[in-house]
Amino acid sequence: xxxxxxxxxxxxxxxxxxxxxxxxxxxxxxxxxxxxxxxxxxxxxxxxxxxxxxxxxxxxxxxxxxxxxxxxxxxxxxxxxxxxxxxxxxxxxxxxxxxxxxxxxxxxxxxxxxxxxxxxxxxxxxxxxxxxxxxxxxxxxxxxxxxxxxxxxxxxxxxxxxxxxxxxxxxxxxxxxxxxxxxxxxxxxxxxxxxxxxxxxxxxxxxxxxxxxxxxxxxxxxxxxxxxxxxxxxxxxxxxxxxxxxxxxxxxxxxxxxxxxxxxx
Ligand SMILES: O=C(O)CC1=CCC(=O)O1
Numbered sequence: 001x002x003x004x005x006x007x008x009x010x011x012x013x014x015x016x017x018x019x020x021x022x023x024x025x026x027x028x029x030x031x032x033x034x035x036x037x038x039x040x041x042x043x044x045x046x047x048x049x050x051x052x053x054x055x056x057x058x059x060x061x062x063x064x065x066x067x068x069x070x071x072x073x074x075x076x077x078x079x080x081x082x083x084x085x086x087x088x089x090x091x092x093x094x095x096x097x098x099x100x101x102x103x104x105x106x107x108x109x110x111x112x113x114x115x116x117x118x119x120x121x122x123x124x125x126x127x128x129x130x131x132x133x134x135x136x137x138x139x140x141x142x143x144x145x146x147x148x149x150x151x152x153x154x155x156x157x158x159x160x161x162x163x164x165x166x167x168x169x170x171x172x173x174x175x176x177x178x179x180x181x182x183x184x185x186x187x188x189x190x191x192x193x194x195x196x197x198x199x200x201x202x203x204x205x206x207x208x209x210x211x212x213x214x215x216x217x218x219x220x221x222x223x224x225x226x227x228x229x230x231x232x233x234x235x236x237x238x239x240x241x242x243x244x245x246x247x248x249x250x251x252x253x254x255x256x257x258x259x260x261x262x263x264x265x
Contacts, residue, residue: 012060013053021049021263023089027097030182031171033059040241043249047263057178067184074103090114106194118205121221122191130187142172152211153238202228203255207236
């Protein structure tokens with residue numbers, strides 16, 4: 001499994017698709033990892049280099065002591081992309097991954113030619129809500145927040161599915177320190193002003209039953225960027241790439257086609 005060792009953290013990443021293809025990079029949600037994209041990637045068309053990675057504190061990446069800042073998460077991503085020699089990617093970020101996407105596009109537009117803001121916002125929750133969640137994890141571990149998280153993540157009809165059970169197990173296996181670090185990063189982030197200055201092809205994706213970042217919240221952020229497209233995925237909560245991978249692939253492929261993001265023959 002490929003790793004990249006940065007000055008203050010080692011990150012795990014992997015790739016699929018065409019090594020010479022146009023690069024698409026995927027950043028996952030808090031309490032998940034790069035496997036969030038497993039059902040989606042086989043549904044993507046050819047001519048793309050599909051890169052996934054684990055944020056610090058998650059998956060197989062190292063777990064530095066919390067708290068983390070959004071600046072650190074963006075810097076990790078910038079260093080990963082620079083280390084892989086990538087430019088002009090389409091960057092797909094879901095939830096905290098979508099915050100990283102916004103921060104990266106603001107800081108390094110040379111790395112991002114198209115932005116996909118999935119189930120995310122410029123600001124998610126309030127510091128008070130994040131404090132309460134962090135206190136629950138500190139007191140009871142990851143299992144303490146699992147039932148409520150599954151309700152936010154999955155549409156009503158999908159909460160008893162094998163996917164919900166799998167992602168609950170993965171949430172509970174997330175290192176508490178990594179999760180707490182990520183909570184602190186989200187809690188301290190408000191990208192309304194910087195994101196409203198972005199000018200690049202952008203697609204917003206929301207789930208009709210998302211209990212974490214409801215569709216209206218996603219739309220509010222996406223509408224900050226002139227010309228951005230917005231798509232709603234039905235029968236889906238916070239993780240539509242898991243719940244409705246075919247619909248997600250179709251929407252993402254349509255965006256890539258519209259902006260001509262494919263390997264040149
Ligand atoms: O955990 C949640 O419900 C919502 C969330 C906020 C940031 C993120 O990545 O997930």
